[in-house]
Amino acid sequence: MKAVSLYIHIPFCNSKCSYCDFLSFSDINNQEKEYINAVINELSLYKVLMKDRILVTIFIGGGTPSSISSKLIEKVLKYVFMNFNIQDNAEITIEANPESITAEKARKYLAAGINRISMGVQSFDEKELKLLGRIHRAEDAINAFYILREAGFSNINIDLMFGLPNQNINTYYKTLEKAMELEPEHISAYGLIIEPNTPFYEKYGNDADEVFDEDIEREMYNLTKSVLRTKEFYQYEISNYSKIGYECRHNKVYWTLGEYFGVGLGAASFNSISDKLLRYENVNSFKKYLEIFSELRLNENNNINQIRIETIEILSNSWKNKTEATVYSRMEEYMFLGMRLINGIDKNEFEKTFNIKIEKVYKEALIKLKNKNLIIEEENRIFLTEKGIDVSNYVLSEFIGIEK
Numbered sequence: 001m002k003a004v005s006l007y008i009h010i011p012f013c014n015s016k017c018s019y020c021d022f023l024s025f026s027d028i029n030n031q032e033k034e035y036i037n038a039v040i041n042e043l044s045l046y047k048v049l050m051k052d053r054i055l056v057t058i059f060i061g062g063g064t065p066s067s068i069s070s071k072l073i074e075k076v077l078k079y080v081f082m083n084f085n086i087q088d089n090a091e092i093t094i095e096a097n098p099e100s101i102t103a104e105k106a107r108k109y110l111a112a113g114i115n116r117i118s119m120g121v122q123s124f125d126e127k128e129l130k131l132l133g134r135i136h137r138a139e140d141a142i143n144a145f146y147i148l149r150e151a152g153f154s155n156i157n158i159d160l161m162f163g164l165p166n167q168n169i170n171t172y173y174k175t176l177e178k179a180m181e182l183e184p185e186h187i188s189a190y191g192l193i194i195e196p197n198t199p200f201y202e203k204y205g206n207d208a209d210e211v212f213d214e215d216i217e218r219e220m221y222n223l224t225k226s227v228l229r230t231k232e233f234y235q236y237e238i239s240n241y242s243k244i245g246y247e248c249r250h251n252k253v254y255w256t257l258g259e260y261f262g263v264g265l266g267a268a269s270f271n272s273i274s275d276k277l278l279r280y281e282n283v284n285s286f287k288k289y290l291e292i293f294s295e296l297r298l299n300e301n302n303n304i305n306q307i308r309i310e311t312i313e314i315l316s317n318s319w320k321n322k323t324e325a326t327v328y329s330r331m332e333e334y335m336f337l338g339m340r341l342i343n344g345i346d347k348n349e350f351e352k353t354f355n356i357k358i359e360k361v362y363k364e365a366l367i368k369l370k371n372k373n374l375i376i377e378e379e380n381r382i383f384l385t386e387k388g389i390d391v392s393n394y395v396l397s398e399f400i401g402i403e404k
């Protein structure tokens, strides 16, 4: 059976953080139940298609999935378990915020089959948490972590952020130390991005150069690497570190262009439906999503191809019949995502996928980046050097815009 992944989007948060532009709302009251029913209706459309596929990872993300009743999470997972094939050791993750974790929820998640928690902590500094608009204190994050451990979770990720306004190397070092004291299996450490349409954009968008210092951000990035290395975390992607064997399998599916189905508001999918490789996105209007899926009359004739979907890009009709433009965009994506991984991409894999040697497509970019000591080629792999990681945005951009 073909391996695929499933993403389930939960667009609710207890409160909106000042930096975040993820598709989530804190002002939709009492519609969680209706939303989950709509998600289950959407899932039902995939039943037939999923017959010859097996789920290897499931990611319940958001928003803040832990902010809604665990009964609703149980309900949606129960539907997935009853109707889809799931690999015995599938990785099943839920995103959680410290203020919404309770011992009862943790136990229910485990009983529902969830075996990995990704908890957003961002910082252990009270002032920084406040500035970010987080509604929990550092202590809440520590308590939530121990609650999860005591419930029996043995695979926990902590999200951290650096490059924050008023953050300095010392406060960030303390945050890293605190995170290490908890001994999670995985850390995601993201440099702050000032996203349009956020309170942070309004506040800092115009004078970002004065508030943020690139050198300090780089120092924080290097500090993350060195502190985590001493605790036997290894970096496997630009922003991700784990103990051996605890890389996030779901995210690796995205980075290696594996197939996935996304359900829920605004969820993205990338998969082959009836011989067509498609990339599509669900509508991102909450009202419209509910209109489409709440009213859905479940019957055998419903077909995922007929319903909703805001954008569709057909990437190829089949591997034997591809147009140049679609192949180019796939190649760019392959490089852009694959080179984020610390062990980079496999040249043979590239050739097998596209029927062409990578040097034929990217000759000039590869020579240029090697000469600048930004990438290394070793055996069959091409990957970023330390210097390349530092300027990864530039390196990755070199793989975009293949001469057409």
Ligand SMILES: C[S@@+](CC[C@H](N)C(=O)[O-])C[C@H]1O[C@@H](n2cnc3c(N)ncnc32)[C@H](O)[C@@H]1O
Residues within 6 Å of the ligand: 019, 020, 021, 022, 061, 062, 063, 064, 065, 095, 096, 097, 119, 120, 121, 122, 159, 160, 161, 190, 191, 192, 193, 194, 195
């Ligand atoms: C889906 S979000 C949030 C999950 C969860 N609701 C939480 O707040 O922890 C996943 C992670 O993205 C990161 N993130 C969100 N917005 C960001 C931004 N503007 N810049 C950098 N990292 C960001 C945060 O670390 C966050 O934990």
Ligand code: SF4
Residues within 6 Å of the ligand: 012, 013, 014, 015, 016, 017, 020, 021, 022, 024, 062, 063, 064, 097, 120
């Ligand atoms: S960071 Fe998490 S809690 Fe904050 S608004 Fe974004 S999704 Fe919601």
